[in-house]
Amino acid sequence: MALLELRNVSKIYHLGGEEIRALDDVSLDLEQGEFVSIIGPSGSGKSTLMHILGCLDSPTRGNVVLAGTEIARASARELARVRNRTIGFVFQFFNLLPKLNVLQNVELPMIYAGIGGKERRERAEKALEMVELGHRLKNRPNQLSGGQQQRVAIARALVNNPKIILADEPTGNLDTHTGELILALFRRLASEGRTVILVTHNPEIAAVTPRRIEIRNGKIAHQVDAKLAGLDRLPGAAHGGRNP
């Protein structure tokens, strides 16, 4: 059984009497530990798909089953709980709270999980050490470089030990080298058994993942799975020749 299953999912908006199908009958299985990229130009429905995968939004039609639980019709409050426990978000613009320091930013998801102050601090420190920022706990986000900010965001995404990491253009605001480091971090997270979903419009970035899903006009236009094709056993092939 897949960790996250989408069955005939559609998202339909009505704009001035016109029906817009942002997602049109999409079915998709994501397994535990998978490193997958979702690629597509803007307006393709890529963002809508990401919102549904990230439990930020509910589909108009179809089913979403996460860890065996049907969540397509869950209330906003229930979705908030699911996001809190199961999904870690990494955004293009980092989305750290500027008034909080690094440690407080990382503690944020645990506050909403109702975790006590001492444990919160310990876990946040551990997560920050994992992204090699254990020495910047008291800094404000604006005192950090882009790469450091993104690592704080990753620490925040990891701190509730989620099954899924959803990264929306995580390297979009970073230079190539820093971006590669971040991608390497994602690869490691996937190898530890987390499902990492990378949403990007950049085919080069998408090339680092074994599985690539291309969205066009609200449908899955193309899917490549290096594992299924056995390509991942070729030296260097699985990661698009970018394996550092």
Place this chain on the structure above:
Amino acid sequence: MSLESPRVPSTELQLTDLPVDKTSLGNAVMVGLKEIWAHKFRSALTMLGIVLGVSSLVAMSAMVQGMENGQREAMLAIGGLEKVRMEAQRVPVEQRHLRDMARGMTLADVEALKAGVPDIEVIAPEMRLELDPTLQANGKYHRTFMTGGILPEKVRIMEHEVEHGRMFNDIDASEARPVCIIGTGIRDELFGRPEDTGAEVVPVGKTMTINGQPFTIIGMFKRYEGEQERKQRLESEAERQRLKSEGKAPPKGPARGQGRSGSFAFWIKNNTVYMPLNTMWHRFQAGLSNAPPEPRLSNIELKVRDFSKIEQTLAKIRNIMMVNHRGIEDFAFRTFEDWSADIDRFVKNARMSGGLIAGISLFVGGIGIMNIMLASISERIREIGIRKAVGAGGLDIFVQILVESTVIAVVGGLLGLAFSRLVVMGIAWVAPTGNNPVITGGAMALAFGFAVVVGLLAGIFPAVKAARMDVIQSLRYD
């Protein structure tokens, strides 16, 4: 929809809501305080309404409390609520044809009441001079209207205290000796104020004439004054001491008649001259050509034992009096219940009107808070989006905004409590009254409670708005 799928493999995916626990509430308070600190000027302006509302509520209540205390003090000074006064009055019109049979109030009435009404704790008759007598002593004249012949019980009922000399005794009374006991007001007029002479003046043993008849002053009551008057007097005394020690000539005392600016009740009490009832009868009335055959009393004052039964007691007294007076109603009752009710009504009205104004100020303060919270959430749409993305539910955001607005109100309320002292001092300085404003804990608690409630109410609408924000749109907002 039901989400309790039996297929859930791990406990991590619990969709039930967690209650807002302590850590998160404490955290929300911290966030609120930080928000206030981050926008100091804006927060200060926002709080101003609450500060003014709370302080005016407390100050208003302090002023009213001061006035009430002053009134009650005065009432107690003349005997309190339990006191009932019977005064001689003219025979009512419908009984006019019987007026020759009216005997007026006499000592026989006093004896009858003493014997017949056990609920009377103390009863004291008084015989007054019909016209205000002229007092003369020390080469000075003074007219007073509080000159009465009494029995010693009167002193108890009026709560007089003899401070110098002695009270007249039975021998003084039975021999109708020309002795009297005076209040400090009489002393001030005839023998000089201690403020002017710099030392206590005790005219005990001196002679004073009342309407030309010489009397020996055998005692003097203590000085009666309200809290405020005492304070002023002690201050001016200290001031004089200081001037003296510096070798300067002390000024000629405070302005004359200053005692009158205080409570009238105390002034009256200080201007008393008492002599034995028998002395009054024999020296001033018995010899007159139109004198009644037996001593006629001007009034009888009595104190009931149990105020809660005053109605029954008064009825009993009235029955006995009516029998004694052969049904002729040449006396009337006066109680202080009316006065007490007046005080209550006045206090209630003052509280209502003052409270209304202060309440409007608090309301306006609440609108200010709501306004600033609305501005604050539209500034923080993205923050709200991020918080929601990492798992904050609508309730969490709701509580956060509500806590922030309440924190503003609480801080404003505390500042208002501190500020209210200044307001009270300012009002007392601008418009001095005989009554010291009294800030009560109850008023402070009430005002503060109101401020908190206003903060909570003002936060509800912005909090609902923030809680309902769409995650995706707030995340995109910049």
